[in-house]
Amino acid sequence: MTQTQWTAVDNYITDLLIPSDSALDATIQSTIDANLPKINVAPNQGKLLHILAQIQGARRILELGTLAGYSTIWLARALPPGGKLITLEANPKHAEVARQNIDRAGLTKIVEIRIGAALDTLPQLANERQAPFDFVFIDADKVNIPDYFKWALKLTRRGSVIIVDNVIRKGAVIDADSSDENIQGVRKFNRLLAVETRVKATTIQTVGSKGYDGLTIALVIAD
Numbered sequence: 599m600t601q602t603q604w605t606a607v608d609n610y611i612t613d614l615l616i617p618s619d620s621a622l623d624a625t626i627q628s629t630i631d632a633n634l635p636k637i638n639v640a641p642n643q644g645k646l647l648h649i650l651a652q653i654q655g656a657r658r659i660l661e662l663g664t665l666a667g668y669s670t671i672w673l674a675r676a677l678p679p680g681g682k683l684i685t686l687e688a689n690p691k692h693a694e695v696a697r698q699n700i701d702r703a704g705l706t707k708i709v710e711i712r713i714g715a716a717l718d719t720l721p722q723l724a725n726e727r728q729a730p731f732d733f734v735f736i737d738a739d740k741v742n743i744p745d746y747f748k749w750a751l752k753l754t755r756r757g758s759v760i761i762v763d764n765v766i767r768k769g770a771v772i773d774a775d776s777s778d779e780n781i782q783g784v785r786k787f788n789r790l791l792a793v794e795t796r797v798k799a800t801t802i803q804t805v806g807s808k809g810y811d812g813l814t815i816a817l818v819i820a821d
């Protein structure tokens with residue numbers, strides 16, 4: 599299989615199952631207009647997150663890595679009335695573009711964007727002693743995934759779901775000697791995951807318009 603085929607099949611799936619949506623389309627366009635990196639999840643991945651959050655019955659969602667708010671919108675739309683999503687973003691420019699997209703999507707009252715490095719905003723969040731999150735999507739920088747996962751465990755409860763994106767990295771995850779700090783971040787996370795008794799987890803390889811990568815899904819099974 600080639601990238602051309604993966605993209606063509608993703609387009610086929612998207613055309614069939616994911617109707618054009620003005621807020622999501624405008625979010626993608628804003629990414630181009632503002633010259634942001636094109637590293638948002640694909641439409642079928644966004645819908646997967648949406649469906650997983652709904653299966654979980656999530657009322658409170660935490661996202662790490664907002665970019666222009668594309669996955670944020672998919673996830674926020676999974677919430678029932680009264681639901682809340684907090685998304686953490688280090689780059690103020692990304693956060694401002696996301697704010698406009700979230701406003702356009704009519705999600706201003708549901709979504710809160712917190713600007714700052716997640717390793718600074720996560721402890722603040724913990725200090726506020728809010729109710730646990732039901733669903734966490736980790737999609738910020740990859741080197742800090744091990745710490746983000748530890749924070750996700752602190753901020754969730756039994757029954758919560760934690761998704762970690764980009765954990766295969768074109769297969770480079772199996773290179774123990776990689777000098778890429780992102781790969782080593784993912785490998786350290788995998789070692790943590792392997793011995794973490796508070797979750798039941800698996801990792802799935804994916805191909806598609808985003809290339810060859812994968813995601814981890816973890817179900818919190820103990821407080």
Ligand code: SAM
Binds near residue numbers: 688
């Ligand atoms: N989840 C988004 C989506 O699918 O639409 C894509 C997020 S993008 C892969 C990663 C984002 O994480 C970028 O906007 C980047 O600025 C942000 N980021 C990078 N390092 C961060 C950090 N230390 N704390 C919070 N956000 C960070």
